[in-house]
Amino acid sequence: MPKIKMPQQTPSLDMTPMVDLAFLLVTFFMLTASFRMQEPVVVDPPTSTTIREIPKQVFLITVNSEGQAFIDITHAAVKAKVFRSVCKQYDIKPTDEEVLKFTGAGSIGMSIENLRQYLSLDGNERTKVKQNGIPYDTTGKKGQLYWWAYYARLEAHKDFKQREEEAKNRKLDFDKDNYIQFAVKADANAKYDVVKHVIQVFRDAKVKQFQMITGLESKPKDK
Amino acid sequence: MAELNSGGGSHHGGKHDKKRAKKQSTRVDMTPMVDLAFLLLTFFVLTSTFSKPKVLRMIFPEKLDKNNPDVKAPEVRNGITLLLSGDDKLYYYTGALDEKAQLETIDYTKNGLRKVLAERNLKLINKLKELQGRMEKINEADTAAKNKVDREVKAAQAASDLVVLVKADEKATYKNMIDVIDEFMITQIAKYFVVDEGMAPMEKELIKKQGK
Numbered sequence: 132m133p134k135i136k137m138p139q140q141t142p143s144l145d146m147t148p149m150v151d152l153a154f155l156l157v158t159f160f161m162l163t164a165s166f167r168m169q170e171p172v173v174v175d176p177p178t179s180t181t182i183r184e185i186p187k188q189v190f191l192i193t194v195n196s197e198g199q200a201f202i203d204i205t206h207a208a209v210k211a212k213v214f215r216s217v218c219k220q221y222d223i224k225p226t227d228e229e230v231l232k233f234t235g236a237g238s239i240g241m242s243i244e245n246l247r248q249y250l251s252l253d254g255n256e257r258t259k260v261k262q263n264g265i266p267y268d269t270t271g272k273k274g275q276l277y278w279w280a281y282y283a284r285l286e287a288h289k290d291f292k293q294r295e296e297e298a299k300n301r302k303l304d305f306d307k308d309n310y311i312q313f314a315v316k317a318d319a320n321a322k323y324d325v326v327k328h329v330i331q332v333f334r335d336a337k338v339k340q341f342q343m344i345t346g347l348e349s350k351p352k353d354k
Numbered sequence: 355m356a357e358l359n360s361g362g363g364s365h366h367g368g369k370h371d372k373k374r375a376k377k378q379s380t381r382v383d384m385t386p387m388v389d390l391a392f393l394l395l396t397f398f399v400l401t402s403t404f405s406k407p408k409v410l411r412m413i414f415p416e417k418l419d420k421n422n423p424d425v426k427a428p429e430v431r432n433g434i435t436l437l438l439s440g441d442d443k444l445y446y447y448t449g450a451l452d453e454k455a456q457l458e459t460i461d462y463t464k465n466g467l468r469k470v471l472a473e474r475n476l477k478l479i480n481k482l483k484e485l486q487g488r489m490e491k492i493n494e495a496d497t498a499a500k501n502k503v504d505r506e507v508k509a510a511q512a513a514s515d516l517v518v519l520v521k522a523d524e525k526a527t528y529k530n531m532i533d534v535i536d537e538f539m540i541t542q543i544a545k546y547f548v549v550d551e552g553m554a555p556m557e558k559e560l561i562k563k564q565g566k
Contacts, residue, residue, distance in 0.1 A: 146384030153391030160398035177529040179536040181410045194528075314409060319529035323438070323522045324552070326531075334414050342409035345532060 171238055171262045172201055177319035178348040185344060186312045190283045192333070193238055194317040198325035199264025200332075201240035202279055206311055209286045210234045216282040217243060217275070240264045243275055269328045276329070280313075280336035287311035316344040410535060414548075433517040434474065436467075436534060437557055440525025444534075445561060446470065457560045462533050471518070471541040478514045479542055482507065511544035518546040521553045523561075 172195045188209075193201040204210035214233050218225050221243050225233070232250045233239075240262035241249060249260060267276035291310050298305035313333060317326045330341065437445040437457075444462060447455045460466040472479065485507050492499045520534055531548070538546050553561075 143381075146388055150384055150387050150391055153388060153395055157391055157394045157398060160395065160402055164398055164402035176407070177532040179408070179410050179532055180540060181408050181536070183409050183411065185407050185409050316407075317528045319527065319532075321528045322524065323526045323528050323531045324524045326528045327522075327550075330414065339414055341412050341414065343412055343532060344407045345410050345536075347408050348536075 171240055171258075171260075172199070174316060174318040175320075176316055176344050176346055178346040179343075180348050181345065183342075185314060186342060187309055188311045189314040189342070190287065190311055191238070192313065192315045192329065193240075194315065194321055194326050194329050195264075196318040196321045197264075198321065198328065199240060199262075200267060200276055200329050201238045201262065202265060202276075202283075203238040204283065204311070206290065207234045209283075209290050209311060212286045213279065213282045216286070217278050220278050220282075221275075223247070242266050267329065267332045269331065273335075274332065276332045277336055280333045280338055283311070283313075284336055284338055312342055313338050313340065314342040314344055410532065410539075412535065412548075432515045433519055434470075435519040435521060435557075437553060437561060438520065438522040438526035438530045438534065439561055440523070440527075442527075442530065443561075444530070445564060447560070451554065451556060455560065457564045459564060462530070462537075467534070467537050468541060471537060471543060475514070475516055475541050475543055478510060478516070478544060481510045482542055485510065514544040516543065516545065518543055520546065520548045521551075521557065522548075523553050523558065 172193055174193055174195050188206045189204075191203040191205070193203070195201075204213060211230050211234050214230055215225065223243060225247065229247060229250050233246070236250065236257070239246065239249075241260075242265065249257065252260065265276045265279065266274050268274035287310070294309070295305050315326070315330065317329075333341070433450075434446050434448050435451070437447075439445070442462060444460050444467060445457050446460060447457050449455065460470060485503055489500065489503050492503065518538065520531070522531060535546075535548075
């Protein structure tokens with residue numbers, strides 16, 4: 132029997148398509164990713180079968196299971212204006228730098244007096260600060276949360292009007308969906324009574340419509 | 355594994371070695387690149403939030419001014435009242451709250467709340483289904499016909515005489531409330547109200563009795 136000589140070759144595999152694919156996926160995920168903001172509080176919202184998507188611009192009210200309220204506004208310019216107005220209400224004069232820091236700070240859940248000190252910290256130190264929610268009053272007195280809600284509604288309306296005007300002047304289509312809406316993200320295990328109190332504060336500030344943020348649940352099939 | 359480019363290729367034809375320039379392999383080892391690419395890929399897959407959260411719209415009307423004699427809470431004729439309590443307990447009764455009010459215990463499942471609501475709302479559900487069927491037959495471009503059906507949907511919803519009241523006590527969770535409102539969406543209840551004041555003392559009594 133003749134000896135069969137196997138060719139001595141390193142088994143070679145062309146990696147190029149694999150690299151192509153991998154980078155394609157990387158690019159896709161990079162471009163579609165929307166990063167999670169650092170949130171001072173993590174809540175687990177309940178699920179529902181609704182398919183309505185969250186509005187583009189929201190005033191986000193986060194309520195944790197203890198009923199502490201945290202707020203955030205996705206629209207930076209409006210957020211800065213609301214911050215200035217609330218500061219004025221409490222006779223605080225923030226510097227421009229503080230306002231800028233505030234707009235980038237994500238969700239906030241503390242009283243306005245403590246806010247300046249919090250803003251002076253850098254990102255790493257901020258996560259260590261325990262936030263106890265924005266103080267509010269359930270007996271109808273105007274607490275800090277009320278003023279946040281009040282000025283947010285005011286500024287949101289102004290922003291809406293201003294953009295409407297602008298669109299009219301430039302003869303462009305006006306995108307109504309960009310209106311800042313009030314969204315509530317509450318923990319599933321929070322007591323309804325507690326969430327109701329927070330909503331009540333906003334109702335006192337004449338906010339009527341809320342978007343309740345929920346997780347997705349599959350729709351029941353028709354029989 | 356990719357080919358390693360150690361050594362200058364194969365050594366055939368020893369005779370011509372001196373004259374020819376040494377043939378260098380042009381292949382680059384791709385393995386580290388693949389490693390890097392997949393590392394980045396993993397990072398982005400894990401950090402990106404894929405599905406946008408969904409929202410359930412709730413409208414809270416302005417509070418009734420109790421001092422104003424002209425403003426009255428609407429009278430409810432064909433109504434059922436849902437009572438939400440702790441430990442995911444759910445009760446309902448039909449009609450007005452009086453001595454005859456009979457509390458029924460149900461739950462949040464498909465055969466509980468949804469069945470009760472769907473049975474009572476059958477008229478509207480069927481009407482909406484019929485209108486939906488008509489809507490599908492309409493040509494895309496025919497906006498006038500579409501608007502007409504839309505108006506009929508609104509009219510059907512306004513004409514619905516079923517009113518559902520929701521009352522929660524201190525122990526009910528936010529999840530319970532969202533579940534109930536979600537069921538309203540599924541069973542297409544046109545008129546429902548979340549009562550601000552919560553439960554009346556008598557309703558609490560009824561629940562207590564029911565629990566025994």
